[in-house]
Amino acid sequence: MSVRAVRVGDHALLLEPGGSEETAALHAELLRRRAAGTLPAVGEIVPAERTVLVDGLAEPARFAADVAGWRLAPADTADSASVDLPVRYDGPDLADVAGMWGVSQKEAARLHAGTSFRVAFCGFSPGFGYLTGLDERYAVRRRATPRTSVPAGSVAVAGPYTGVYPRSSPGGWQLIGTTDAVLWDPEREPPALLAPGTRVRFVAVDA
Numbered sequence: 001m002s003v004r005a006v007r008v009g010d011h012a013l014l015l016e017p018g019g020s021e022e023t024a025a026l027h028a029e030l031l032r033r034r035a036a037g038t039l040p041a042v043g044e045i046v047p048a049e050r051t052v053l054v055d056g057l058a059e060p061a062r063f064a065a066d067v068a069g070w071r072l073a074p075a076d077t078a079d080s081a082s083v084d085l086p087v088r089y090d091g092p093d094l095a096d097v098a099g100m101w102g103v104s105q106k107e108a109a110r111l112h113a114g115t116s117f118r119v120a121f122c123g124f125s126p127g128f129g130y131l132t133g134l135d136e137r138y139a140v141r142r143r144a145t146p147r148t149s150v151p152a153g154s155v156a157v158a159g160p161y162t163g164v165y166p167r168s169s170p171g172g173w174q175l176i177g178t179t180d181a182v183l184w185d186p187e188r189e190p191p192a193l194l195a196p197g198t199r200v201r202f203v204a205v206d207a
Contacts, residue, residue, distance in 0.1 A: 005064035012055040013064055020049055024120055025072040027052050031197055047121040047196045082199040087155050091175035100140050117200040127166035127184025129194035146172030153179045
């Protein structure tokens with residue numbers, strides 16, 4: 001595997017495998033090896049869109065050399081946790097998204113609910129996951145004018161990603177639905193419902 005490894009401090013590496021699919025596969029492999037007990041002791045494993053940060057390494061240079069020799073399986077073959085999210089496809093931008101997709105609103109909801117998603121990485125706000133899975137032809141632009149307040153539980157799409165707003169916040173994604181699931185709860189362990197690598201399925205319910 002071709003991967004660029006950049007030292008971050010004394011005990012961390014920023015791994016850059018070259019693309020979003022390769023990054024997802026690398027992250028899945030790191031989780032597999034850690035679960036199997038074949039990964040050297042590490043602290044945190046933090047994926048982003050095209051990088052994975054591995055912290056807490058005793059020998060970063062040796063680890064970088066080892067990673068370069070790994071063979072990676074596709075991320076969607078990983079034995080990861082799964083979450084079903086009930087969603088009402090009642091978002092104010094559903095008609096616009098359906099228009100961009102060239103389908104009816106009902107068909108847009110069916111397409112979205114029929115997709116198997118995976119949390120590629122988290123960010124923006126606590127509990128917000130960037131979900132991949134939609135075919136690239138369904139990538140949509142963000143709103144020209146972001147909303148000053150998006151309600152918690154809003155299911156949204158932007159670019160190639162789907163996301164769910166854990167709390168009320170400004171946002172420019174296209175809102176296609178609503179869920180009552182609690183994405184972030186400080187009293188829960190872990191607080192975030194969606195973690196990198198989690199498989200997600202949206203289950204359509206009546207509005």
